[in-house]
């Protein structure tokens with residue numbers, strides 16, 4: 304009653320005003336998260352100077368951590384602080400983490416000799432690791448709380464509005480992600496610094512940090528309008544205790560003299576409520592089905608690591624548009640924003656006309672799509688390998704001074720250095736496009752211009768009698784990248800189509816198959832599959848140590864196909880349930896005088912009624928009573 308009256312006061316078009324703040328908060332937070340993530344692997348490689356394997360490993364450890372911490376966030380919110388305070392406190396931790404990352408990327412802090420490279424790399428590595436740890440704690444911790452807090456703002460009879468809210472919420476995630484993956488690579492490509500100009504990772508991390516502060520402020524501004532549910536007690540702890548008791552009770556009663564029970568969880572009946580046991584059985588059934596799922600995320604999350612590194616060896620010139628390697632990741636949110644409505648309104652209804660396209664079938668097809676994406680990535684890699692030498696590092700050039708006097712060489716933003724007579728400069732990183740070098744000594748100065756292709760590397764020979772442009776000869780150490788970045792589009796298309804079928808459906812499936820009080824538990828379980836998927840990348844990359852990148856892509860595709868077959872068999876034996884109906888049956892058997900139970904029963908029956916009008920129908924037939932027990 305309190306909840307309804309609180310909510311009904313502040314409505315616009317039937318929606319509580321408070322959700323506006325939550326949706327804007329999510330947009331800014333996802334901007335912050337994906338913006339930072341977009342440039343992370345390049346920061347590892349070019350700023351911290353890690354090799355591809357280390358950069359990929361740390362990237363996936365970080366992503367895994369981001370999806371492990373939701374369990375922590377759910378426990379803190381449910382059993383201690385409540386969702387509102389948890390979001391505030393962990394957002395502060397998150398913002399501090401983002402600021403730490405931005406500071407860690409300022410090369411001037413330790414660049415004592417002012418040559419553009421940090422002199423104390425340990426400082427930058429340590430700061431980055433602290434920053435990433437705080438971000439993982441913050442982003443993961445608030446993840447299960449924000450969406451659930453949004454859902455809490457609606458009263459029982461606002462089911463339709465709540466569904467619209469979740470769609471808008473998902474679009475905001477991808478809107479924030481889209482904008483940030485366009486913007487932060489542009490910021491990263493700028494040059495900044497006090498003593499020497501270098502690629503501006505500090506700005507690329509600083510803007511996401513600012514957006515996280517905005518997210519926090521927006522969330523706090525809405526404070527007076529939220530419905531704030533009190534912490535309900537730690538359901539996760541109850542579940543663990545109940546499972547623990549069932550196992551220990553079973554072990555204690557091993558002998559033949561003890562009659563068998565239908566399900567091993569029934570051994571908890573001696574101490575625990577039958578309803579709780581039934582709810583745990585439902586959750587375990589779904590969790591069992593989750594076992595093969597991490598393999599999908601193993602492939603999916605390599606967009607940000609291996610695929611971005613792959614793009615650095617490609618040509619990003621799209622005519623009027625020049626795309627940075629890390630900007631290729633924007634293809635994912637762009638496709639999400641277009642594919643979700645197309646799938647929902649066109650593709651699914653069409654397929655449904657031919658076959659019963661149940662959630663688990665969609666997820667299976669989604670896995671196959673991801674495998675196809677990796678076959679595409681492998682083919683693209685073979686194409687790249689045909690063109691790619693390995694020495695020296697791509698995009699770097701050097702000068703050899705053949706004159707009898709020292710010369711200075713520079714280009715706007717890059718000081719190549721003072722080159723002694725008959726000596727050579729270090730390799731310097733030069734942008735692509737037309738670059739004008741200024742070469743000067745005490746007595747003369749001249750300009751020399753040259754077109755630099757993506758990833759090309761040159762050595763320039765300055766003769767003894769320098770006049771300029773026509774005197775300097777160049778040898779091409781590395782040809783410009785010729786494999787075009789557009790070749791990555793098919794792999795992005797398949798992985799995103801896979802994501803829509805797998806991830807969006809999986810989220811909805813996890814919600815619909817979970818008992819009412821354990822929806823958060825299953826959401827945390829779902830996010831855990833993402834974490835495990837990222838750990839698998841580390842294990843496979845470390846154990847397999849495949850020298851050829853294309854072969855690693857094909858290995859991942861093959862692994863996913865094997866897992867997909869296993870999943871489809873498991874899914875075939877899964878029977879869809881209606882948790883509310885099952886819960887209601889247990890309630891009926893319970894104590895009718897208990898007011899709380901009565902309310903729960905009424906709520907359960909309401910849900911059964913609502914579901915029977917088709918909101919969770921998987922067989923396309925709204926009036927079919929067998930719906931609630933549909934097989935895959």
Ligand SMILES: CC(C)C[C@H](NC(=O)CN)C(=O)O
Pocket residue numbers: 333476477480635636639802806833
């Ligand atoms: C796939 C994530 C687990 C969910 C979602 N990401 C996207 O939608 C990316 N396209 C997110 O919450 O970040």
